[in-house]
Amino acid sequence: MYLTFSDTALQRISPLVTTDTRIALDLDDGVGPFSNSATCTFDVAFNLVLCQASDLSDDFNMTIDSDLGPVYIKDYTTEQLDSALNLDVDHYLRYKLSGPSGILDPNVTLRNLQPVG
Numbered sequence: 001m002y003l004t005f006s007d008t009a010l011q012r013i014s015p016l017v018t019t020d021t022r023i024a025l026d027l028d029d030g031v032g033p034f035s036n037s038a039t040c041t042f043d044v045a046f047n048l049v050l051c052q053a054s055d056l057s058d059d060f061n062m063t064i065d066s067d068l069g070p071v072y073i074k075d076y077t078t079e080q081l082d083s084a085l086n087l088d089v090d091h092y093l094r095y096k097l098s099g100p101s102g103i104l105d106p107n108v109t110l111r112n113l114q115p116v117g
Contacts (some may be wrong), residue, residue, distance in 0.1 A: 001081065003066035006088040009095065010067060016050055016112055017068055024049040024060055024072040025097075027080060034058040034111065044080050046097055046105045048087065051113040080104065 001024070005013065017023070026034045028045040033055060035047075049055075060072035063086075073081075084097025087108065090096050095108035 001064040001078065001083050001085065003064055003071050003085040003087060005067045006086065008089040009087045012089065013048075013050075013110070014068065016114070017063070018114075020052060021114060022051050022053050022056055022072060023066070023068060024056060025064075026060075026076075027074060027077040029074075029077075031074060033057050034113075037084065044105055045107075047109045047110045047111050049113060052115070055113060076094065 009020050024034065024047075026032060026047045026049050028047060034049050034051075055073075056072055057087045059074050060080070062075040063070040064073060081104065082101050084099055085104075086098050088096050088098065090106070094106065095110055096103060097105040097108050
């Protein structure tokens, strides 16, 4: 499994990534520190979280490769993902997660939880 960031997504996200940054692709299902509650619909909702290693819980027990290095996921979320993933920016400047099966989430939220300064 690999996550490719489009050039536009890389331009927006890579300045926020440091050697201490951990990237998590979090399925908003109510599990883990980044999900307040599960989505009440059948929609699949993902957040791309930039955080520190200490922010990651044991729920993020798998990594996938990406253009920006390892991306932490919850292992059971692979059922919701394609083997080849793309994160792009649409014309409304929203992040969009897609794969060979189509659009997986048209509105991925970028959450930068890293300390400021």
